């Protein structure tokens with residue numbers, strides 16, 4: 272049976288994290304993942320779309336078992352309750368992904384406070400709602416609150432420098448996220464094959480665990496991550512394309528349809544983002560180069576008229592996904608979309624990934640080491 276320190280640390284069966292993926296709450300996906308023995312993560316970013324993208328906000332609330340008319344705290348409480356109810360029989364382990372970038376600081380604080388309060392009120396919830404996963408910002412201000420409340424703290428980083436900052440901040444596990452990953456990517460891209468072992472080496476001798484993200488989607492890539500010294504992997508694009516995933520049909524199918532060289536990087540809300548290659552995303556890439564070329568020089572550039580045009584296009588592209596309008600849709604996904612060719616049930620997927628990884632790992636020595 273495949274085991275790692277990640278399994279012991281979180282009390283999960285398999286060394287896999289189902290990535291938090293906005294803008295849905297990912298409620299059904301999180302429940303299915305936690306019940307399949309991996310860490311299930313709820314996304315929380317959709318809570319910020321109430322005024323800017325009401326259609327997305329509605330989906331966020333409804334996939335979480337709440338109503339868009341509920342106040343924000345009630346929405347989260349319903350999401351946590353529904354997740355707990357759906358996982359308590361199998362004692363599945365879950366958590367929340369919270370973006371903590373400077374402009375989302377107040378929102379992040381509110382989400383984390385709500386999570387802490389909900390957990391304090393229900394001791395049973397404590398056994399399963401174990402994780403706060405912070406992303407997209409500086410980890411430094413958050414340790415006392417998160418760890419003080421008894422949560423396990425995970426944070427995602429794009430660099431060794433970021434991992435070292437996490438170590439200083441007291442993060443328990445860093446997810447080293449390579450440039451292959453879906454949706455928002457880092458400004459200065461490094462791919463998993465270099466980033467993951469570099470972060471593992473930098474964290475050696477400390478108590479900080481390391482998982483890989485970006486490009487991991489099957490038994491082969493899980494086995495590779497373990498060989499690179501990781502305690503496990505986080506998978507986003509692969510879990511997006513599952514039967515239980517809360518993502519819109521067009522989004523899931525867009526990932527499955529992506530072929531060879533099937534993604535590109537262009538502007539995406541707060542910075543560079545990886546999109547599935549379509550006529551719409553190719554045009555968006557062209558416009559990114561035209562209006563905010565600094566993006567390809569790893570700099571944000573100015574918020575000029577061109578940048579605003581791009582944001583409007585991104586909003587339209589996301590809304591088109593929900594409306595089922597393929598001609599305008601912008602579909603976020605990782606490079607591994609080209610290796611994702613089906614929409615399995617989460618349990619079947621996890622079983623397949625783990626079995627393949629076990630076979631690969633046990634077969635490697637027989638195949639390559641001479642007696």
Ligand SMILES: Cc1cc2nc3c(=O)[nH]c(=O)nc-3n(C[C@H](O)[C@H](O)[C@H](O)COP(=O)(O)O)c2cc1C
Pocket residue numbers: 290291292293294314315316368370405406407427448451452453454455484485486487505506507508509511603604605606607
């Ligand atoms: C559609 C989509 C939405 C995402 N949304 C978020 C998010 O809200 N917060 C976050 O930290 N990461 C987000 N991510 C990144 C994932 O958490 C994960 O790190 C990434 O998908 C891993 O790479 P992979 O797609 O190759 O598996 C998103 C990824 C995708 C594909």
